[in-house]
Each structure stands twice: as C-alpha cells, then as structure tokens.
Amino acid sequence: MHKLTIKRENFCNYYVETGNASEAYRRAFACKNMKDKTITEAASRLINDSNVNARIKELQGEIKKKSDITKEKILYELDCIINAKITDYIMLEEGRLSFKDFNELTESQVKAIESVKQGKNGIELKLHGKSWSIERICKMLGYDAPVKIEDKRVTNFESMSDEELKKYIGE
DSSP: OOOOOHHHHHHHHHHHHHSOHHHHHHHHSOOTTOOHHHHHHHHHHHHTSHHHHHHHHHHHHHHHHHOOOOHHHHHHHHHHHHHOOGGGTEEEETTEEEEOOGGGOOHHHHHTEEEEEEETTEEEEEEOOHHHHHHHHHHHHTTTSOOOOOOOSOOOGGGSOHHHHHHHHTO
16 A cells, blocks of 8 residues: 555544545644535545555554444444333323333433433433434345346336335235
8 A cells, every 4th residue: 555645644544533535624724724525526536546545544543443343232222222212201190201220221211311311301311313323234134236227118207106116026
C-alpha cells in the first residue's frame, strides 16, 4: 500500500470515527470557503481512491480485532429493541398508569431503554427507536439488497402493478 499524506491519513481516521465522509473531509482539510456540495463531491472521490479505501479498511480491521463486539452481539442488542413493548414497562391499575418494578425487568427489556429521566410531568421513559433498529437489521442481513432479475424481455417495470412485480420476481 502507498503511504498517504498526513491529511489523507487524518481523513481515514476521521471517517472511521464518524462514519461520514463529508464530515471527515471537513475535519481533515481546509474547507472554510467550500460549499457543501463541493465537500461532498471531494469526499466521495477521496473515499473511492483505492489507497484511501484500503487504509480505511485496515483501520476498521484494527478496531475490530481490539473489540469483542461481533455481528451476533449487535443483532442481539437490536433484537432486544424491536421486541420491546410498552406494556413491558408500565401497568394500568384502577385507572392509574404506573411503572413496573424495574428490578423485575429482563436483561433484554433493560437493553431496549434509551433513557429514564425526571420530567416536569413525572418520570419519562424513552425506548430506543424500532424503525432505525429494523433498518439496521435489514442492512446487516442483506434484506435490502437489490433483487437480480434475469429475464431481459421486460424492460418497463414502472408499468407493472405490485402484484405483477411480485409474481415476476417469484415472491
């Protein structure tokens, strides 16, 4: 691998830290007078550079080796979030809502809690977002991957109904 300039090396480290190419570019390079669109384009070109991309993968690999976080652990955490129900945390007794005893919550139920705080109307319980968690699981498991269609006879998919499309791709 070719040696990177200091700014490019910084870009790689900032990208690994933030996961955002434009933000990494802003931190690594002088962008005070640049438009957002210009920064995005420059960051995109830089991240697609083979040497930069290889260095990012190398840095990510180093971090992965130091961490004991596996995909299975991440999926478990996300699973806890999507399976949480508000009824796991509150109960209705004699017309009054109250929290269940937190000591009786399972490990999975506790993992789904984002925050608990005292608000002006009492205690506020916030659970992690299910939509984001479901999207993340779908990406990790490849459910969002494009479907490859081999039949070259059909070229205008926009004219097909949802049912026709499902039948066409075999769902």
